[in-house]
Amino acid sequence: MTLQLTVSPDFSPDHIAGWYVFNTWLQRQLGVRIHLELYDDFDTQRKAIAADQVDLIYANPYDAAMLVREKGFVAVAAPVDRPDEAVIAVPAESAVQHVEDLRPGSRVAVTRDPDVNLIGMIMLEPADLKRDSVVLQQVNSYVLVAKQLLQGKADCGFFLKEAFDDLSGPIQRQLRPLVASQISVVRHVLMAGPRMREHLPVLTDLLLKMHSGGAETGARVLEALGLKAWEAQDQEDTEFMIDLMDTLMR
Numbered sequence: 001m002t003l004q005l006t007v008s009p010d011f012s013p014d015h016i017a018g019w020y021v022f023n024t025w026l027q028r029q030l031g032v033r034i035h036l037e038l039y040d041d042f043d044t045q046r047k048a049i050a051a052d053q054v055d056l057i058y059a060n061p062y063d064a065a066m067l068v069r070e071k072g073f074v075a076v077a078a079p080v081d082r083p084d085e086a087v088i089a090v091p092a093e094s095a096v097q098h099v100e101d102l103r104p105g106s107r108v109a110v111t112r113d114p115d116v117n118l119i120g121m122i123m124l125e126p127a128d129l130k131r132d133s134v135v136l137q138q139v140n141s142y143v144l145v146a147k148q149l150l151q152g153k154a155d156c157g158f159f160l161k162e163a164f165d166d167l168s169g170p171i172q173r174q175l176r177p178l179v180a181s182q183i184s185v186v187r188h189v190l191m192a193g194p195r196m197r198e199h200l201p202v203l204t205d206l207l208l209k210m211h212s213g214g215a216e217t218g219a220r221v222l223e224a225l226g227l228k229a230w231e232a233q234d235q236e237d238t239e240f241m242i243d244l245m246d247t248l249m250r
Contacts, residue, residue, distance in 0.1 A: 002033040003195060004053055008060040008188060009041055010113040012166055013141070018224030019058075025221045029206050030199055042112055055193045060084075061186045062114035065242045073191040075238040076200065077207045077230040084186045085161040086119040089175045091149050094156075099126050099178050102156060104133040109145040109154035112138060118248055119181050120158035146171050185241055189233050208232060 005026070007019050016038070023036040034056070039045035046063070048054055049071060059067055061084055067073035090096050106129065110117050121131060137154055139145055142163035148154040150171070161180055164172075190207070192200055210218035211229035222229065 001195070002035050003055040004048075005034050005036045005056045006045060006048065006054050007036075007038060007058045008063070009039055009045060010060060010111065010116070010160060010163075011058070012163065012226065014166065015224070015226050018221070018226065021224045022221050025218065026203075026206075030202060032199065042114065052193075055195045057191050057193075059189055059191045060113070060115055061188065061241055061245055062118065064189060064191070064238060065245065067191050067193075068238060068242065071193060073193050074200070075233040075235065076190045076192050076204055078187050078189045078233040078237075079227045080229045080231050082162070082187055082227065083184045084115055084119075084188060085181045085183065086116045086123065087159045087161045087164045087180045088120055088123055088156050088178045089146075089149065089159060089164065090156045090178055091152070092174050092176045094176065096155065096178065099124060102127045102129060102134075104129065105135060106155045107135045107137055107153065109137045109139060109148035109157035111140065111142060111145060111158070113158075113160060115186060115245070116158050116160050118245075119183070119186075122248060123179050123181060143167070143171075146175060150174055183244075185237075185244060187241070189238065189241075190230070204232070 005023055011019070019038070020036060023034055027034045037048070039048065042060070049057070049067065057067070057073070088099065096102060102124065110120065124134070137148060139148060142159050145157040145159060146167055149157050156178065164177070192203065196203070207230040210222055212219070
């Protein structure tokens with residue numbers, strides 16, 4: 001049997017090669033066949049999950065509830081010092097200095113990243129703006145969100161903070177953050193489905209030791225992923241994150 005690994009579609013394109021390296025490393029360490037399947041969007045990935053075509057997933061926190069409660073996934077580990085925070089940014093020359101300066105009808109550039117869009121809309125609440133009082137412009141990447149702003153096609157944009165920080169220096173200098181979230185407990189998590197259960201003890205041990213380099217260049221694989229290390233993510237932490245996401249969505 002070949003197990004299936006996938007990654008939340010909002011991961012940085014700079015790390016595509018890193019996930020293939022991780023997949024190869026994981027197969028060697030576990031001694032099982034694992035196929036990495038990357039999906040272009042969240043809807044396609046969710047259909048694969050619904051069809052039981054995913055066994056291991058680096059999951060967006062927005063999808064954690066569905067994975068745990070509907071598909072029997074369990075959290076394995078999460079990256080150290082990598083909370084999912086959102087940034088609302090405007091063009092550097094914009095007259096908007098504070099979120100409260102935005103008005104109904106403002107054009108907001110967004111990706112399809114559900115947790116960032118959720119957090120971004122919450123951060124617009126001081127301006128009394130809701131989804132039906134702004135014009136959402138959905139694009140396929142954070143680079144395109146920046147492009148919308150630089151071309152004057154949007155008044156503000158939602159970014160995953162990590163993605164904003166990864167923008168090139170010239171682009172960042174032409175943008176200005178208005179506000180950034182500080183939730184800290186919302187983050188991507190590596191989750192395992194029922195067919196991975198027998199491998200969980202070894203998988204967890206491998207991931208938690210990966211940064212030490214003790215298991216066949218694990219540290220270099222982490223570097224390719226842009227991660228420092230993995231840390232344990234227990235069920236209590238996962239349930240707390242799920243409950244928080246449920247609260248934010250209300």
